[in-house]
Amino acid sequence: MTEQSEKIIQVKDLTGGYGDTVILKDITFDVYQGEVFIILGGSGCGKSTMLKFMIGLEKPFSGQVSIDGIEIVNASEADYKKALRSFGVMYQNGALFGSMNLMENICLVLEEFTNLPRDAMESIAQMRLNQVGLGNAADKMPSDLSGGMRKRAAIARSMALDPKILFLDEPSAGLDPITSAQMDELILQLSRTLKITFVVVTHELPSIFTVADRCIMLDRNVKTIVATGKPHELQANSDNSWVRQFFNREA
């Protein structure tokens, strides 16, 4: 699918970090419409940071990011607001609003951007919760949920405004293998049925092989991309032995 479809995210010559510390340098890659794109790499190599640059939460030192045709890095407020409508984000630990139940969490977002009547909003929220398999947890508080449920609820919330792109930060980290497999299943299902483009940060091999169309691999020492491609190709014939080793670990 990737060959014909268009580029929905473009990252070009991006270098950035915190303070004077460079965390990532010379990053260039594209994400195509409709694919599941994976950013992988060890802990602390800058995956979350990469995500923050892409969604405009942090500003890189140099380079460009465009999402759905909108320049993110130096966007005007109006352009950025427009870009925000095209994507949703699931943060590493969900970031659900702790003082509200799941239904209110989703309705809050709808309230902000639409002027639907309350029961329309609740129906949409309920539909989103059903989509992630949390149909009967609408009135639960985030603190009463397990880690996996919280992450799914966060996905439901990030889908509230029908985004074209979903960014997921470590959706299966800290989950048991079964829940983690369910998460992969959910990603695949949403990708097939709703044609959402996914950018997923992860380091779980099984999940990479299950969901990924393409991936890039970051490395903490060289601070840049060490491999790009389909996981099976990288496993078979990456020119970097360390990358081959990583992909063959489980096999």
Next chain:
Amino acid sequence: MTDMDIQTTKEGALSITLPGRLDAACVAPYWSSTFRRLRQSKPSLLTLDASGLETVDGAGIAFLLSIQRWQTDARGRFEIVHLDPALRQLLQTNTLEGLVVRPPRKTSFRRVAEDTGRAGYSIVHDIKIQISFLGELGYKLISSMMLPQRIRWKDFFLLAEKAGADAINITALLGFLIGLILAFQSAVAMGQFGAEVYVADLIVLSMFKEMGPLITAFILASRSGSAYAAEIGTMKVNEELDALHTFGMDPVRFLVVPRVLALTATLPLLTLFNILAALFGAQAVMSLLGISPVVFWDRCRATADLVDLFGGLAKTLVFGYFIAAIGCLRGLYTGKGASAVGDSATRAVVTCIVMIVVVDGIFAVVYYYLGI
């Protein structure tokens, strides 16, 4: 078991015979003596003889690696002879690369000077942040007022209930006790002149103008100011603020504006309760001293002046604004890590109290010139 032995073999060369044991328990004295010797003689070739070496642990390996590193930095040669193959492998799998070299200790004068400078800089920086935040907040507050339907009134009422209604008990209790104490203290002094009845004047004046607003503001700073810092700080640590941001919701409009409005609205009302309770406290003492309630309240009414009362209440509007703003600011600037939220809450209370006193001082000067 052999002990360590250091010898100069020939010109510029040093040979160290390693002891049988190099572990955490015994490496310390070797460490200092070896490095002292290395610094003195700066050998061009350093040979470690490991023939007697039997036990090595992490500390021992770190010792050997440190020597190696020292020698490399000094551009001398380094070799270990008669090393057991297993130990050699252990040594090779460990490395000291990336070890932070501690900068030389500064003299205490330089340290003090540097620390003072740094502290001064961070205070200035902090004040800059506060001023720009208060400015931003003022702007957003006004633009929110222009579009009142955009204000989150549901949050406002909940917050006002929490900061106001839930604090009535403690505010009234404290007011009552302060009134009691003030009346008792001043009655003792005034009693010497037979002027107990004028205690009422003193209580009314001091409570209306200073004590009432200040005490209530302090209560609110420690109850709500710290709570706001902790709430918003927790949201920050939980990435909830990031989530708000990527949903296009401005945290200032969304979290700070309702809180500022809530405290600005509730602080004057709480102050009224506080003052009223203080008068009752004072009346209780007066009754014990044999002055009838009728006389006491009559004196109060004679002294009580609306200008004083509203002068005091006007201050509390400003106090309320600052307490909420500073609490939220500290929350928004919460750092990373487990103790960050606690630090923010503490700093919120401290900054609030300083700010309250400063603002109170400014009001005193302004009122003086206005003749209030």
